[in-house]
Amino acid sequence: MWWKNATVYQIYPASFKDSNGDGIGDIPGIHSQLDYIQSLGVDAIWLCPIYDSPQHDMGYDVSNYEAIYPPYGTVEDVEKLIAACHARGLRILMDLVVNHTSDEHAWFQESRSSLSSPKRDWYIWRPPRLDAAGQRRPPNNWRSCFGGSAWAWDEATGEYYLHLFAAQQPDLNWENPATRAAIYAAALEFWLRKGIDGFRVDTANTYSKHTSFPDAPVSNPAHEYQYASPLFCNGPRIHDYLREMAAILKKYNAMTVGELPLTPNPADVLAYVSAQESQLDMVFQFDIVELGTGPDMRYHTTPRNWTLPDLKARVQATQALMDGTTDGWSTAFLENHDQGRSISRWGCETTPSLWSASAKLLCILVTTLSGTLFLYQGQEIGMVNAPLSWDIDTEYKDVESKNYYAFVRASSSSSSSSSALAAAKSALQHLARDHARLPMQWDGTPHAGFTVPDATPWMRAHDNHPDINVKRQTLDAHSVLSFWKKMLSIRKAYPDVFARGVFAHVDPEDERLFMFEKRGEGRRVLVVLNFRDEVQEVRLEGLLGGRYELLVSNNVEIGEGEGMSMHVLQPYEARVYLV
The missing domain is CATH 2.60.40.1180 (Golgi alpha-mannosidase II)
Structure with a gap:
């Protein structure tokens, strides 16, 4: 099992390297930096979604599993990337997004075409319910992960469809065997036949919902729609579905790592990753990265409201599966595309010496933990969050950030609006997903060398890129980058005490x-x-x-x-x- 002592380097394609000057990262750009990636000492790369998509949620709204988002390149570009990785001894993983599709996917277009469509049951449709005044209401009170109702009204057919995320991301109906067969053919086997070595499985515990769709308990009476994750995570048939999917992956010897939010009980996590259960090889547990987030709404919190014993307890929770008493496996990570930068959350940015020391401290923390190690682009050079001075409306691009800020603006009274928005901005500057999506800082030239100087990058490069970048740190034996290379080498040399x-x-x-x-x-x-x-x-x-x-x-x-x-x-x- 190659992955047990491996380090996987996660790439956010839009922000990694632009090869053609259009301001958007692409597959040829990734290809051009494989020598750099290999020099880190990693064993595999994982690409965030590259499928064709209208990009309402940065590619997590897939409109065609068998095509590539045109600004990123072509299927042929991916085939060349696979071959180039394998020639270097690197493996390559893709993101598997199969809880939902885009509302522009052909499957959904056919599903919403009529009540009698052969694909109507490929998605989750329900009639409205009427309130006491006879007004049309959604089927239940679930809140979407991105805010607002988890149901969207379709005027043409007179029903609601479920979307746990954005309204443009309708949930697939995994209860339908025909739907699952189509998912396996288009999203898995199409790419496995091309040589992909495995998948990061997006929202791996949400495919099975409680089909009665009951109302969620009212945890916040001030809001119309309620926190409902316990009703759509870890549902009654989830293990059956993952086992069925694993049987296909096994034919190709493909590795899987599942995203596993809202599963704090180690026994429940083990149900997914026990070797005997044959479902997922490992999972991302959220104990560490959810430290300091709001209990009801992620951004309804204040920065750095954690203690060191809190962090220790959460680290312990992620390590429990690998204590030698179970046949389970997990991961070690501090950053990904959905998190603020780890130095901004748990380290220090105030002075260069403390920034460097805390970046290396966090490197030591995560590289000495058990499990498969995941390193996010830019983490190896100590990238940090965007400054508080950046404007939310103009600089933040993520749908979750924008929705939350708009929600706070709309729900605050005129007298409290200023303080509420300031608190929201502070929380977003600390935790927002946007920070991980700033362009990779390659050098000190305009746009951090991510794209050509006269291009307009899709996101602004961090103001600190002249000081924090790959080129500068490559020349410094004491840099954060050099330290990461050293720690990855040490980790690989002592697998019995670090990875295992x-x-x-x-x-x-x-x-x-x-x-x-x-x-x-x-x-x-x-x-x-x-x-x-x-x-x-x-x-x-x-x-x-x-x-x-x-x-x-x-x-x-x-x-x-x-x-x-x-x-x-x-x-x-x-x-x-x-x-």
């Missing part, structure tokens, strides 16, 4: 230091992380025992193996000892 080791806390309630052990085959490592921007004292003698070596530190002022103070950690200092 058993995680154990050291003082989980300590609010200054995060220390943990990883136990492998006859050896262990001790990881020591100072999450504060001030010097901390620590005594390690009792934890290290008699024989040990300093495997790595992010403190460039000291040489590894000598000159170490056993009792003092500099701000955001991190160390890994091999015992």
Whole structure:
């Protein structure tokens, strides 16, 4: 199983590299940077959706699984990319988006054409219900993940269709065997036959809904539509569907990693990733990346409202499946296309030295955890969130960000509007998906080298790109980029303690230091992380025992193996000892 000691590099195609000067990243642009990707020491790449799409949700609204979004390139471009990856020993994964399609997909166009359409039952349609005044209402009170009702009215046929996300993303009806067969043929086997090595499975636990579609409990009486995720996640037939899909993937020896939101119970996670269950090879657990988000609405929160013990508990939750007592497997990650940048959330951006130290500390944290490691583009050079000064209306592009900001604007009274919008902007600047989608920072030229200087990029490059970029860091042996390469090499050299080791806390309630052990085959490592921007004292003698070596530190002022103070950690200092 190659993926158990692997690092996967995630690519957001629109923002990675533009090869033709139209301001949008593309497949040939990715192809042109394979040497750079390989130099990192990763084993595979994962492409966010590249299928043809009207782009209401950046490609997660697929209009044709067997075609490519024209600004990204062609099917032939993808075939060339697959061949080039394999020639370099890299594997390639695609995003599998099959909870829903675009409303422009031919399947949905036929489904909505009439009540008697042969494909009517390929999507989830329901008649309206009437309120006490006889007014038409949606079939239930579910709130879409992007806000508003999860149901959209279709005037032509007089029914509502379900959309857990945007109204342009109608949910497929997985209860219909014909629908599932069409999904497997178009979205899976078409690409597997071309040599794709696996899939990241989008919203892998939402395909089975409770078909009675009951109202969600009223958790917020002030809102018409309610949080309903427990009613559409982990539904009654989800494991049957995934097992059926896995049987097809097995024929091609394809790997899967499922997105698994709203599944906090380890026993429930194990039901998806147990080798015996034959469903998914691994999943993305959301425990860490949901730290600090709002309980009802993701952005209804304040930045940095977390404690270090909170983070420790969430890290422990992601490691529990790999404690040696189960046959399950999971992942290690801090960033992806749906999250704010990890340094902005848990590190420090205020000064260059603290930015660098905290970037390397977070690198040590995630590379020493068990599971398959996922690295998001730009994370390896320490990219951070867009500044608070950027205007939400003009600079933020994501449908979720725009919908939330519009919701706050519409629902605030005139007297509270200014403060409510300021709070919303602060939360979005901390957590919005837009931050991960800023152009990759290749160099200090206009638009960060993402596209040609006279182009208009689809998103603005970060203002800090002259200081934080690949070209500059490639020339610096002490850069964040150089440190990531070093840590990936170390991780690969010690798979028994890093990728497969058993995680154990050291003082989980300590609010200054995060220390943990990883136990492998006859050896262990001790990881020591100072999450504060001030010097901390620590005594390690009792934890290290008699024989040990300093495997790595992010403190460039000291040489590894000598000159170490056993009792003092500099701000955001991190160390890994091999015992």
